[in-house]
Amino acid sequence: MRAFLKELTRSQVWRSIFRHGLPLSNRTRAEAVFYNFFLHLHPTKVRKRSIKYTYTWGLGGLSAGLFIVLVLTGALLMLYYRPSVQQAYNDMKDLQFVVSSGQFLRNMHRWGAHAMVAIVFLHMMRVFYTGSYRPPKEFNWVVGVVLFVISILLSYTGYLLPWDQLAYWGISVGTNMVRAVPFGIGENISFVLLGGHAVGENALVRFYVLHCFILPVSAVLFMGIHFWRVRKDGGV
Amino acid sequence: MNTLRKVFAAVAVLFLIVLAVSPLKDFLREWKRYQVKYNTLTADLPQRVKPVEIGIRQIWVEKLDRVDRCVTCHVGLKEPALKNAPEPYRTHPQMFHDTEEFGCTICHEGQGAATEYMESIGKGKYWDRPILPRAFMEASCAKCHKEQEVPGAPVLNLGRKLIRESNCLGCHKIEGYVKQWVPVLNGVGSKVNRAWLVNWLKNPAGYAPKTRMPDFMLSNDETNTLADFLLSFKEFPAPLDPIPARLASATEAAKAKLVELGSTRFREARCISCHPINGKGGYVATDLGKIASKADPRWLYNYIKNPKRFQPGVPMPRYRFSEDELLGIVAYMQSEFVDYDMEQPPAHTPDPGFFEKGRALFNKYSCGGCHELGGIGRAEVMAPELTSIGGKKLYEIDFGKSKIDQTLPSYLTTKLLQPREFSSSMKMPKFGFSDEQATAIAVALLGNDDEKIPDELLVRPAPSAAFVPQGGFGKLVDDLACFGCHVMNGRGRLVATDLSLEASQAQRSWIEGYFKIPYSLRPVLTERMPNLFLQGPEIKTLVDFMETSFIADSLDRDVPSDPVTIANGRGLYFERYGCQGCHQIGTKGGYVGPPLDKAGTRLKRGWIFHWLKNPQSLKPGTIEPNNNLPDAEAEAITAYLMTLK
Numbered sequence: 001m002r003a004f005l006k007e008l009t010r011s012q013v014w015r016s017i018f019r020h021g022l023p024l025s026n027r028t029r030a031e032a033v034f035y036n037f038f039l040h041l042h043p044t045k046v047r048k049r050s051i052k053y054t055y056t057w058g059l060g061g062l063s064a065g066l067f068i069v070l071v072l073t074g075a076l077l078m079l080y081y082r083p084s085v086q087q088a089y090n091d092m093k094d095l096q097f098v099v100s101s102g103q104f105l106r107n108m109h110r111w112g113a114h115a116m117v118a119i120v121f122l123h124m125m126r127v128f129y130t131g132s133y134r135p136p137k138e139f140n141w142v143v144g145v146v147l148f149v150i151s152i153l154l155s156y157t158g159y160l161l162p163w164d165q166l167a168y169w170g171i172s173v174g175t176n177m178v179r180a181v182p183f184g185i186g187e188n189i190s191f192v193l194l195g196g197h198a199v200g201e202n203a204l205v206r207f208y209v210l211h212c213f214i215l216p217v218s219a220v221l222f223m224g225i226h227f228w229r230v231r232k233d234g235g236v
Numbered sequence: 237m238n239t240l241r242k243v244f245a246a247v248a249v250l251f252l253i254v255l256a257v258s259p260l261k262d263f264l265r266e267w268k269r270y271q272v273k274y275n276t277l278t279a280d281l282p283q284r285v286k287p288v289e290i291g292i293r294q295i296w297v298e299k300l301d302r303v304d305r306c307v308t309c310h311v312g313l314k315e316p317a318l319k320n321a322p323e324p325y326r327t328h329p330q331m332f333h334d335t336e337e338f339g340c341t342i343c344h345e346g347q348g349a350a351t352e353y354m355e356s357i358g359k360g361k362y363w364d365r366p367i368l369p370r371a372f373m374e375a376s377c378a379k380c381h382k383e384q385e386v387p388g389a390p391v392l393n394l395g396r397k398l399i400r401e402s403n404c405l406g407c408h409k410i411e412g413y414v415k416q417w418v419p420v421l422n423g424v425g426s427k428v429n430r431a432w433l434v435n436w437l438k439n440p441a442g443y444a445p446k447t448r449m450p451d452f453m454l455s456n457d458e459t460n461t462l463a464d465f466l467l468s469f470k471e472f473p474a475p476l477d478p479i480p481a482r483l484a485s486a487t488e489a490a491k492a493k494l495v496e497l498g499s500t501r502f503r504e505a506r507c508i509s510c511h512p513i514n515g516k517g518g519y520v521a522t523d524l525g526k527i528a529s530k531a532d533p534r535w536l537y538n539y540i541k542n543p544k545r546f547q548p549g550v551p552m553p554r555y556r557f558s559e560d561e562l563l564g565i566v567a568y569m570q571s572e573f574v575d576y577d578m579e580q581p582p583a584h585t586p587d588p589g590f591f592e593k594g595r596a597l598f599n600k601y602s603c604g605g606c607h608e609l610g611g612i613g614r615a616e617v618m619a620p621e622l623t624s625i626g627g628k629k630l631y632e633i634d635f636g637k638s639k640i641d642q643t644l645p646s647y648l649t650t651k652l653l654q655p656r657e658f659s660s661s662m663k664m665p666k667f668g669f670s671d672e673q674a675t676a677i678a679v680a681l682l683g684n685d686d687e688k689i690p691d692e693l694l695v696r697p698a699p700s701a702a703f704v705p706q707g708g709f710g711k712l713v714d715d716l717a718c719f720g721c722h723v724m725n726g727r728g729r730l731v732a733t734d735l736s737l738e739a740s741q742a743q744r745s746w747i748e749g750y751f752k753i754p755y756s757l758r759p760v761l762t763e764r765m766p767n768l769f770l771q772g773p774e775i776k777t778l779v780d781f782m783e784t785s786f787i788a789d790s791l792d793r794d795v796p797s798d799p800v801t802i803a804n805g806r807g808l809y810f811e812r813y814g815c816q817g818c819h820q821i822g823t824k825g826g827y828v829g830p831p832l833d834k835a836g837t838r839l840k841r842g843w844i845f846h847w848l849k850n851p852q853s854l855k856p857g858t859i860e861p862n863n864n865l866p867d868a869e870a871e872a873i874t875a876y877l878m879t880l881k
Contacts, residue, residue, distance in 0.1 A: 092301070093349040097305070098292055104258035164362065 015036070043231045050236055055130065059123035063151075065114040071216065073109040081161065083208035085201045088163035111123065113155050120151045132235075140229040143222055150219045156212035160204060171199050172209070239280050248345065267292065270309040274325055283317040291707065292351060299338040299690050304339040304348035306356060332388060334409070335427060341375040346366055364629055368682075371675050372645045375626065377684020382412060384699045394673070395680030399704045402667055402677075406605035410684065417427040417549050421609040423472035433463045434581040436530075441573075441668055443530070444523040452601050453656065456779035465594020469610060470522050471487075474545045476538045479566075496572050498564030505555055506754075511718075513573070518764070519722065520731065521552065523622075526575035536565045544715070551720030551729075556769040561756065601663055604815040608859035627686030634658060642810045648678035705728040707782035716768055724786070734765065737854065739787040744779055746838045751775045759853040791854075796873045805876030808869055815873075830862065836881040844874040 020031035031038045037076055049055065080099055081091045085199030095102035124144065127133055133141035160171045175194055179186040230236075248775040271290050278285035284679040292759065311316040313335060319328070333343070341348040346367035350356035358665075369377060374392040385597070386392055391492040396413075399405075403416045428436075435442060439461045440449040454462065479851035486494070506525065508517035514525030527536070538545075541562055543552040557565070587593060595612065598604065600723070602619070604612050633647055636658035640646050650657050667679065703725035705713050719728035724735050738747070752775070755766035809815045811879035816824055820831035837842070846853075848870040851860035865873075 086301075090349060093347075097349055097351040097355070100260045100262050104261075 002136050020125060028120050030179055036045060037072065039229060040231070041234065046236060047234060050234070056236060057122070057126060059119055059126055063116060063120050063123055064227075066112050066119065067219065067223070069112045070109060073105050073112065074212065076105050077109060078212060083161065085163065085204060088161065088204060092162050092164070094179075102228070113158060117151055117155050120148055124148055140226060140233065143226045143229065147219065147222050150215055150222065154219065156217045157207045157215060160199070160207040161211065163204065169198055171203065175199070176185075186194050252266045265351065268322060271311065274311045277321065277325060278312070278318075281317055285312070285315055285317050295335060295531070297337070299693065300339065302339050302341055302348055304341050305351050306340040306344075306346075307335070309352055310340075334419060334724060343373070344378070345376070361615050363868045365641060369645060372679050372682060373681045375682035378626075378680065380686050380689050380693050381688050381695045383695050391676045391679050392683060394452055395676035395678070398669070398673055398677050399680055399755050403448070403606055404622070407602045407664075409618065409621040409623065411623045416448075417551065419547055419607040420553065421607045423546070424465040424609075426472065426476065427532055429532070430463060431465060432530045433466060433580060434459055435579060437462055443526060446512065446519065446523065450667040452665040457598055458586055461587060461590050461593045462597045464590040465598060466609075468591060472546060476534055479534050479537050479539070480563065481870060485486075489566065492566040494560070495861075496564075498566070498568030501557065501561050502565055502568055506764060507764040507768070509766055510552075518592045520729075524569070524573055526573055526578070528570045528573045529575035529578050533566050533570055536569060537562055537574070540565060551717040553716040553718075553766065553768055554721075556768075556771060556774075570815070573615045574692055601665070622681055623684055624686040625680040626684045645678055645682060647680055652677055678781045694817060697878050698726075705781070707781075708777045712774060712778060719797075721764075735782070735786055737786060737791065739782040739785075740791040740840060741843045742838055742839055744783060747809035748775055748784065751778065791840075791842045791846050793845050795841045795845060795871050795878070797875050797878065801872050801875045802879055805872035805874065808873050809876055812869075813863060813873075832880060834878060834880060835877040836879055839877070841874050841878050845870050845875055848873055
């Protein structure tokens with residue numbers, strides 16, 4: 001066994017993936033973090049104070065984790081869901097009654113989404129109360145606010161997709177509130193969002209594209225910037 | 237550090253278990269149990285029944301945009317061996333439409349996509365159309381079947397009939413129905429007396445149990461005001477003729493003689509064919525049992541003399557009575573049809589503003605929706621339109637404080653039985669429907685659905701024929717209100733016979749005789765055709781028209797009348813086909829069909845021949861069997877029947 005492991009760690013394949021030895025010295029420990037894609041999110045050196053769990057409560061990491069859960073379950077749901085007035089609600093029913101673990105997928109996605117909004121908000125509060133928005137991290141706070149808005153928008157655009165009464169009226173009310181923005185701006189925003197003046201097929205397609213492509217991609221972009229900044233500032 | 241790892245491991249295992257719940261639930265789905273049970277159940281049967289392959293089964297009905305998975309558990313719907321099996325395996329009783337073609341939920345409602353019991357019957361959350369209770373099943377027929385009489389749907393047909401007859405159209409808009417004739421109220425103040433009117437408004441069924449007029453549940457004040465208002469309309473559009481003065485000066489003996497004459501004519505004219513007397517008799521017109529306590533004799537005299545002069549459109553014939561006969565009938569009614577128990581309302585002084593208040597009440601209860609009165613038309617504010625009431629969503633219904641089941645069928649039934657159940661401020665009157673009638677009407681209303689049905693599946697009503705006979709015949713038909721009972725060329729109410737081919741069927745002399753003394757062809761039927769006391773020239777006009785219009789040349793046919801054929805026909809009649817089983821000749825034979833004693837003077841030979849060949853082509857639905865007679869046999873029987881004179 002030991003011989004096998006030794007053989008394995010010496011093989012070309014192993015060494016092409018892990019370009020450093022076991023993290024036994026300070027140097028190799030640093031290298032382990034440095035050369036690993038997943039671990040490179042962490043700065044090479046962290047202050048002891050910020051490792052303390054109760055300092056961050058792991059809220060940023062939880063948000064990112066939930067985002068991954070939502071992307072995975074969302075991708076699976078996309079296999080069954082068609083954004084058309086005729087089919088959307090029936091597809092929902094098929095997920096519930098026919099698709100293997102379909103209801104579980106929907107529930108994961110839904111509860112994950114709720115949890116993400118809540119945790120992103122808690123994360124923001126934590127940053128506020130620990131004063132982490134102060135220079136030199138003020139730009140990252142702004143990026144964080146953008147991410148918060150994207151989370152809310154993701155949650156809202158997903159609301160329409162089941163195409164039930166709740167969805168229909170939720171979006172009707174929401175877009176009508178947008179229309180209250182003065183100087184005709186609100187009307188234009190509402191028109192662009194709905195692709196018309198009422199909630200219908202166009203609105204459904206637009207919300208679908210926003211929910212499944214535009215907003216997640218922008219979230220990923222901003223998350224990249226956010227994490228990079230966190231790392232540069234020596235956060236966990 | 238080690239404890240942290242242990243906690244981590246424990247949490248990981250816990251998560252795995254939680255994740256395993258979902259596939260487990262998937263594996264243990266409800267429908268699988270049913271299918272496995274089906275296979276064990278059918279294996280025990282003596283008949284061979286094909287076992288079901290475990291898996292979700294569904295019917296996709298593209299044209300109706302439905303996916304029904306009911307057949308996942310209802311596996312044996314078409315399996316005759318499962319007639320007495322427990323649900324969900326039992327054979328479907330009577331199938332009007334193939335499930336493969338129409339699915340299940342188009343008729344039964346419920347949630348077709350569901351694969352769980354509670355969800356599939358639509359009793360779970362978030363489903364607007366729960367499964368239809370059995371009593372209301374026929375509502376679904378009406379989604380596609382817009383025709384008058386839907387075969388195999390007696391409840392629906394009864395409901396539609398009740399909607400028509402109760403004149404729901406007075407207040408509600410419902411597509412596909414026409415307004416019924418209702419008396420005009422002009423001159424009502426000179427027609428009825430106050431005591432009667434007050435009692436009538438308070439409780440119409442108390443005067444005439446079968447009346448169409450519903451109970452508006454008026455308070456005493458409302459009744460008095462409305463009565464005062466109505467009684468102020470004393471002028472008829474046409475002036476009343478005075479009752480001849482000589483009646484007043486007649487002796488008692490002369491009066492008694494008049495009453496006797498009236499009684500005879502009343503019977504001869506068969507008034508009770510249409511008018512019930514205290515609930516007994518016909519059903520198409522008003523109960524006359526207490527008419528003398530209601531209507532002024534002068535009005536009665538004028539009305540019988542010429543009904544349409546006072547009630548345009550009333551389906552009552554103008555009898556050709558002489559003045560004496562008219563007087564006699566009125567006198568007879570006065571002596572016979574009195575309500576001795578009529579309550580006298582307490583003395584009452586009219587409110588000075590009774591006219592305005594009365595008009596407000598008249599409008600509030602939309603009396604003008606049914607009754608015409610002066611220039612007052614239909615009220616502006618109408619009751620809700622009912623054209624698509626069956627598609628009404630539950631959240632759109634206000635159940636008030638009522639404790640009934642919150643479903644559309646129970647809402648409609650309750651509303652029909654107790655119209656003010658959901659709010660005392662509602663205005664709908666009480667029609668006094670029985671439970672069965674209320675259910676039937678609810679069924680017809682539930683069928684008024686907003687469901688999108690493709691055009692090729694809709695069964696539309698036959699276009700109503702607008703046959704308006706012209707000339708002298710037309711005038712007589714209008715005057716005698718023939719359409720009230722007879723159908724001619726697709727128009728009219730089928731109480732009596734369809735006359736469209738009458739002259740092909742009956743001989744001229746027989747029709748003429750029948751107008752003079754009508755009788756019933758079948759001993760089992762009550763005699764209903766009234767004696768209209770027509771004059772010779774009038775009968776000639778009627779029969780002339782029939783001979784040219786109500787006749788089909790294709791039904792004309794000459795039949796040999798040599799003794800051999802007649803003898804042959806006689807043999808066929810008695811021996812081969814046993815016609816005497818239903819038809820009477822002389823004193824022998826059954827009484828299901830009309831007697832053929834004088835068939836030779838009544839019927840035309842062409843008619844008998846074609847009738848024998850194919851009775852249903854001449855009268856759809858007749859019970860005369862179609863024996864597929866060869867021409868020679870039909871001719872022989874015709875020849876024999878034509879000898880019976």
